[in-house]
Amino acid sequence: MSNVETRMPLSAVAPAKPMAHSRADRRAEQVQTFVRYALLIAVGFVMLYPLLWLVGASFKTNSEIFGSIGFIPEAPTLDGYRKGWETSTPYTFGRFFWNTFLIILPKTIFTAISCAVVAYGFARFEFPGKKVLFASLIATLLLPNVVTRIPQYILFREMGWLDSYLPLWVPSAFAGDAFFVFMLVQFLRAIPRDMEEAARVDGANSFQTLIYIVVPMLLPALISVALFQFMWTMNDFLGPLIYLSSVESFPVSLALKLSIDTTEAFDWNRILAMSVLALLPALIVFFIAQRYFIEGISAGGVKG
Amino acid sequence: MARLQIRNLEKTYANTFKAVHGINLDVKDGEFMVLVGPSGCAKSTTLRMIAGLESISGGEIVIGDRVVNRLQPGARGIAMVFQNYALYPHMKVRKNLSFGLRLMRTPKAEIERKTAEVARILEIEPLLDRLPKELSGGQAQRVALGRALIKQPEVFLFDEPLSNLDAKLRASMRVRITDLHKRLKAEGLSSTVVYVTHDQTEAMTMGDRICVMKDGHIMQVADPKTLYDKPANAFVAGFIGSPEMNLVEGRLEGARFHLGAQAVTLPAELMARLKPHSGRVTLGIRPQHLGVNEGPGLQAQVVGAEFMGHEVVLHLAVDGVRLVAVLPAADYAGLDHGAMVNLTLDPGMTHVFDETGANISLAQSH
Ligand SMILES: Nc1ncnc2c1ncn2[C@@H]1O[C@H](COP(=O)(O)OP(=O)(O)OP(=O)(O)O)[C@@H](O)[C@H]1O
Ligand SMILES: [Mg+2]
Numbered sequence: 001m002s003n004v005e006t007r008m009p010l011s012a013v014a015p016a017k018p019m020a021h022s023r024a025d026r027r028a029e030q031v032q033t034f035v036r037y038a039l040l041i042a043v044g045f046v047m048l049y050p051l052l053w054l055v056g057a058s059f060k061t062n063s064e065i066f067g068s069i070g071f072i073p074e075a076p077t078l079d080g081y082r083k084g085w086e087t088s089t090p091y092t093f094g095r096f097f098w099n100t101f102l103i104i105l106p107k108t109i110f111t112a113i114s115c116a117v118v119a120y121g122f123a124r125f126e127f128p129g130k131k132v133l134f135a136s137l138i139a140t141l142l143l144p145n146v147v148t149r150i151p152q153y154i155l156f157r158e159m160g161w162l163d164s165y166l167p168l169w170v171p172s173a174f175a176g177d178a179f180f181v182f183m184l185v186q187f188l189r190a191i192p193r194d195m196e197e198a199a200r201v202d203g204a205n206s207f208q209t210l211i212y213i214v215v216p217m218l219l220p221a222l223i224s225v226a227l228f229q230f231m232w233t234m235n236d237f238l239g240p241l242i243y244l245s246s247v248e249s250f251p252v253s254l255a256l257k258l259s260i261d262t263t264e265a266f267d268w269n270r271i272l273a274m275s276v277l278a279l280l281p282a283l284i285v286f287f288i289a290q291r292y293f294i295e296g297i298s299a300g301g302v303k304g
Numbered sequence: 305m306a307r308l309q310i311r312n313l314e315k316t317y318a319n320t321f322k323a324v325h326g327i328n329l330d331v332k333d334g335e336f337m338v339l340v341g342p343s344g345c346a347k348s349t350t351l352r353m354i355a356g357l358e359s360i361s362g363g364e365i366v367i368g369d370r371v372v373n374r375l376q377p378g379a380r381g382i383a384m385v386f387q388n389y390a391l392y393p394h395m396k397v398r399k400n401l402s403f404g405l406r407l408m409r410t411p412k413a414e415i416e417r418k419t420a421e422v423a424r425i426l427e428i429e430p431l432l433d434r435l436p437k438e439l440s441g442g443q444a445q446r447v448a449l450g451r452a453l454i455k456q457p458e459v460f461l462f463d464e465p466l467s468n469l470d471a472k473l474r475a476s477m478r479v480r481i482t483d484l485h486k487r488l489k490a491e492g493l494s495s496t497v498v499y500v501t502h503d504q505t506e507a508m509t510m511g512d513r514i515c516v517m518k519d520g521h522i523m524q525v526a527d528p529k530t531l532y533d534k535p536a537n538a539f540v541a542g543f544i545g546s547p548e549m550n551l552v553e554g555r556l557e558g559a560r561f562h563l564g565a566q567a568v569t570l571p572a573e574l575m576a577r578l579k580p581h582s583g584r585v586t587l588g589i590r591p592q593h594l595g596v597n598e599g600p601g602l603q604a605q606v607v608g609a610e611f612m613g614h615e616v617v618l619h620l621a622v623d624g625v626r627l628v629a630v631l632p633a634a635d636y637a638g639l640d641h642g643a644m645v646n647l648t649l650d651p652g653m654t655h656v657f658d659e660t661g662a663n664i665s666l667a668q669s670h
Contacts, residue, residue, distance in 0.1 A: 126318070194390035197357050202404035202451070203378030212403070216394040 058273040065268050080269030081277075087259060089247050093274055096255035097281075103168050103240075103251055104233045110173035111180060111229045112222050118175040119184030120210050124196070134185075141178040153242060167243045168236075172229070180225045187221040188214070223292035231282050252278045306368055306381070306458035306494040307333045308354070314362030315349050315520075323349045324520045326363060331459075334489050336482070336497045338511035340504060342543070346520040347500040351461050354498060355384050367458055378407075383452035384461040388468060389444040391436035391451075398432045401450050422450045425484070442473045449481070462499040466506065474506075482510050504544055508532070516540050533653075538661040541588045547617065549590045549655075550627045556585045556656070563587075564623030568602055571651035578656055579664040586657040591617070593653035594629040596645040606643045620647070 049071070056071030058080050064073065085093045121127075122134055156167040175181050199213045215222070237253045244250060250258065256278060259271050308331040315324035323346040331337040339347045352358040354365055356377035365372050372380045391400050399406075401422060402415045410418075423429045426446045436444060445465060452460055465481075466474045488495035501507055507514050508528045516523045516531070516539070523543075524536040535541035541549045554563040559575050561568050570578075596604075596618070604627065608619035611633070618629040618639065627647070639645065656665040 192388070192390075194386050194388060195392055197355075197377075198384070198386060198390040198451070199392070199403070200357065200377045201355060201382065201384045202455070203376075203407045204403075205376070205378075208407065213392060216392075219394075 054272055055276055058269060058276045060269055062267060062269050065272075080267075080273035083267065084259070084270030084273040087255070089255075089258065091248060093252075093255065093277065095248070096250055096252045097277075099249055100234065100251035100253070103165050104230055106165075107169035107172050107233050108226045108229045110169065111175075111177060112226050114173055114175040115177065115180040115184055115225060116215060116218060116222060117210070118181050119188055120214055122181070123185045123188035124193070124214075125206075137178050137181060141182060149242065156243065162243060163245045163249065164243075165249070168233075168239050177229070180229070184218065184221055184225065187218065191217055220292050223289055227285065227289055230285055234278075234282050306496045307331065307366075308337075308459050308496055308498065309366040310350075310354070310363070311366070312363035313350065313353065313360065313365065315346070315353060315358065316361040322520065324353070324361075327517075327520070327522045329515055329522065329525065331496055331498060334495050336485050336499065336510060336512040338507040338514045339498060339500045339517060340502065340507040340511075340514055340543075341517035341523075343502060344519075345517045347502070347517055348463055349520075350517075351384075351463050351498060351500050354380075354459070355382055355461050356380050378404075381458035382461055383455045383457035383459075384463070385445075385448050385452050385465045387464045389436070389441075389448045391439075391444060391447060393436050396433050396435055397428065397439070397447050400436065400447060401432075401454050404451070404455050418454050422454045425453070426450045441469050442477065445469065445477065446480075449484075453484070456493060458494045459496045459498065462497065462501075464501055465499075467501070467503070478506060478510060504546070508544070516543060518543075534663070534666055535588075535655065536663055536666075538586055538588060538657040538663070541655060541657070541663070545590055547591050547628050547630065549588050550594065551657075552587045552589075552622075552625055552627065554585065554587060556582050558582070561585075561587060563602065563625065566602055566623060570654075570656075571649070573651040574649075574654050574656070574665060577665045577667050579667050581656075581658060581664050584659050585664075586661070588655040588657060588663075589649055590653060591628045591630040593650035594627065595648040595650070596620075596629060596631065596635075596639070597648060601646040601648045604645055604647050606639050606641055606645060608641065609639060620645070622647070 053069075053071040056073055057065050059076040059078070060073040061075065061077055061079065064075075087093055087096075122130070122137075152167070152171075156162060161167050161170075195213055195217065196209050199209045204212060235253065236251075237257070240251050240254050244254065247258065252274075256271065256274055259267075259274065308329075310327060310329040310331075312326045312328060313324055314322070314326050316322045327350070329337075339350060341347055349358060353360050354367075356372065356375060360373050367381055391397075392403065395403065398419060401419050402410075405415045405418065419432070420429075423432055426449060428443065428446050428450060431439060431443055431447065436447070439447065445468075448465070462481075466477050469477060485495055485497060499506075499510060508531075511528060513525060513527050514531055515525045518539050524531060524540045526534075526536075531540060531544050535544065535549075538551055542551055552563060554561050556562075556570075559570050559572075561570055602622050604620040604622045606618060607621050607626075610617040610619075613633065615633055616631050616635075618631060620627040620629060629647075654665070655663055658664050
């Protein structure tokens with residue numbers, strides 16, 4: 001039956017038999033869906049290929065890496081990981097991960113705290129000069145990063161903070177990331193004030209209102225902020241490059257570059273293996289927090 | 305005790321808009337005071353100033369015998385129920401109820417006892433471990449009520465608490481709130497209430513006294529019956545009652561009221577109450593007090609009739625001026641569209657307002 005129908009020209013079937021029409025229609029739809037997905041998968045595969053190749057190649061031997069473009073290693077080996085972990089410095093890669101952690105932890109925590117406080121102030125209080133201050137906040141958003149690099153460097157040099165982690169996280173602890181403040185202010189504006197007013201009637205002061213009412217309602221947005229900050233810090237190369245000079249305090253991003261610099265014979269499998277490891281924390285954190293992350297970006301208000 | 309006094313209260317918003325123009329109101333201990341008025345008349349503004357959520361531009365608010373102008377909301381001895389419940393979305397009902405007590409570091413046992421008691425009174429025991437988003441509107445409003453009740457405040461403030469509920473639920477919540485008020489009063493607990501609504505049914509059924517507001521002024525403060533029978537001015541007369549009172553502009557010369565080309569002699573009973581006045585006036589009469597039969601009166605034409613079962617709403621025109629009369633269905637003798645009828649006024653229930661809108665027919669009426 002269906003064979004016959006598919007061979008018939010659609011135009012002949014369509015007007016006369018509604019049943020047959022819908023069946024042919026459904027068939028056409030299925031084909032369309034199939035094509036669409038095939039295309040998407042193909043494109044997705046092309047996009048992902050470098051990543052797949054990276055993972056595959058990290059298990060290859062050095063000679064095989066450039067021998068084929070396939071990503072499945074012929075003789076999988078952990079050699080790259082083992083040797084890469086050792087590094088050519090006196091420290092293992094574990095040290096560099098630890099260093100990254102030492103930067104990320106205070107930076108993420110203090111960003112979340114300081115941005116929440118500042119956003120709360122902007123969104124909920126009237127104070128003299130508020131408009132000017134908020135305008136300058138937005139202005140710093142539009143300012144290219146490079147412009148402030150040199151003055152900042154000189155500033156931190158004067159303070160004697162070079163070759164320490166302080167220049168990397170202290171600015172964030174004072175809500176230096178205007179983007180996050182802006183994002184939280186927008187999020188807060190979408191939340192009705194009634195709950196906070198109810199809390200004040202219940203006897204809470206501004207600070208208690210912030211802690212017990214605003215922060216919990218802001219949580220999805222705060223998690224997004226923490227995640228962004230985590231990923232951006234993990235990937236930051238320029239900051240550590242400018243302020244850190246001793247190898248012992250390098251974070252992962254610099255250490256990866258280091259292994260390229262110091263190895264004359266370029267042991268690519270080691271570099272690739274360490275790159276894969278460097279990807280993991282961000283991926284893991286993202287997947288754990290994915291639910292909140294999405295919620296936060298699509299910054300919805302709270303049902304009244 | 306928990307008497308609330310408002311003295312020359314003023315509010316000017318940051319954009320220089322003056323919302324409240326020096327109002328005076330005295331709410332007695334245990335009294336259920338309803339603030340009513342059309343949208344934008346500053347009911348919420350007034351309530352929020354009492355609560356301390358809005359700054360006071362002028363005047364004084366006294367709760368008990370303390371001037372509370374400079375006190376934080378939490379220190380004023382008030383509790384408030386918001387229109388959209390304003391439950392803390394991340395806390396279970398139990399925590400919502402006890403938030404205020406926990407802030408005051410009330411002993412755990414006492415918190416538990418009070419929570420249980422309030423939950424029992426409001427029949428929300430099965431809901432204690434739910435989040436606000438898992439509640440229906442009526443349930444959420446009961447929790448909000450419980451959150452106010454548990455604090456045992458001196459003054460309860462309500463801002464249109466029932467306006468998000470459907471008609472049926474609103475009616476039952478109305479009863480629940482008035483019952484609760486009576487019960488608190490009977491137990492000798494502080495039960496002073498200021499209740500904001502724009503629904504006159506709520507105002508009339510719930511209030512011990514009603515304060516009618518308009519554009520930041522108080523138009524009249526009285527008990528429901530006085531408000532209905534003896535409105536102080538045309539605004540109150542038109543605002544209270546349904547269908548609306550007929551307000552007919554005309555000219556008064558002696559006892560003759562001229563409306564268009566017609567004129568009637570006002571009944572002596574009414575004239576006796578009237579302050580001496582002549583010139584432009586507004587005659588006010590409720591549809592229920594307007595009769596159609598023979599006898600001296602205004603000639604009116606029937607332009608429409610709505611049969612409601614037990615009564616008939618008759619739409620009439622006198623020289624182009626529209627009037628509404630509500631008649632018992634029995635009196636309705638199939639008056640057709642276009643029929644001419646004679647209007648009669650119930651003299652005891654007819655009001656005369658001068659050009660400023662003040663009722664000048666109250667003079668010797670008590
Ligand atoms: N923050 C504000 N800034 C300026 N004007 C305001 C502000 N809030 C309210 N108003 C104005 O004050 C007046 C009174 O507002 P309010 O909210 O008290 O009215 P309401 O009687 O509660 O009305 P509704 O029945 O619609 O709730 C209105 O004209 C309103 O436009
Ligand atoms: Mg209001």
